[in-house]
Amino acid sequence: MTRPALPTRQQAEALLLDAEAMNPGPWAAHSRFVAQAAAAIAAEHPDLDPQRAFVLGLLHDFGRRTGPNRDRHILDGYDGLSALGHHDAARIALTHSFPRQQMDDLLGAWDGTEQEWKRLATLLAGVQYTEEDRLIQLCDLLALPQGCCILEQRLVDIARRYGLPPQTLPKWEACFALKTHFDAATGNNIYRLLPGLVEMVLG
Ligand SMILES: [Fe+2]
Numbered sequence: 001m002t003r004p005a006l007p008t009r010q011q012a013e014a015l016l017l018d019a020e021a022m023n024p025g026p027w028a029a030h031s032r033f034v035a036q037a038a039a040a041i042a043a044e045h046p047d048l049d050p051q052r053a054f055v056l057g058l059l060h061d062f063g064r065r066t067g068p069n070r071d072r073h074i075l076d077g078y079d080g081l082s083a084l085g086h087h088d089a090a091r092i093a094l095t096h097s098f099p100r101q102q103m104d105d106l107l108g109a110w111d112g113t114e115q116e117w118k119r120l121a122t123l124l125a126g127v128q129y130t131e132e133d134r135l136i137q138l139c140d141l142l143a144l145p146q147g148c149c150i151l152e153q154r155l156v157d158i159a160r161r162y163g164l165p166p167q168t169l170p171k172w173e174a175c176f177a178l179k180t181h182f183d184a185a186t187g188n189n190i191y192r193l194l195p196g197l198v199e200m201v202l203g
Pocket residue numbers: 030034060061140
């Protein structure tokens with residue numbers, strides 16, 4: 001039997017609950033807001049499906065279930081979702097941290113083996129990015145565990161936790177380019193589409 005490349009929303013929520021039980025943490029609340037942001041933007045995008053976007057957002061950090069872990073969660077998420085046959089969600093788990101599609105988009109210390117690093121690099125190089133990859137890359141940066149936020153809030157939050165390695169600025173530029181891309185694609189400032197954003201920015 002061929003399993004669907006993407007689980008249903010109900011199945012995805014159950015998968016996230018199981019993953020959260022394995023490694024409780026703020027990452028799960030963050031994932032739920034990524035899903036909301038992705039669905040809200042997709043609803044205004046001519047080529048994206050909000051239901052798919054929601055599921056992809058919900059599962060992008062699935063690899064956190066094997067944590068506490070750092071960037072190795074990318075590979076663990078890819079492997080975990082691939083094993084379930086959810087190949088579209090697996091690809092998003094693989095690409096969500098790489099707006100420039102290069103390994104030095106990773107800003108922290110690598111917590112896997114050297115072999116795993118090489119495997120991740122090979123997998124990443126083999127992907128043809130779609131609009132869904134770009135959407136979740138952006139939405140990963142539009143959600144804190146407390147709610148949807150603007151890019152600056154999330155990027156500073158990451159910098160305060162992981163520091164500012166030399167490639168930070170070019171990566172940030174790629175992140176802002178993603179916002180410009182989706183602003184144009186939706187014909188709106190995507191910040192206007194995010195639920196609860198004003199409260200998150202202004203308190
Ligand atoms: Fe994330």
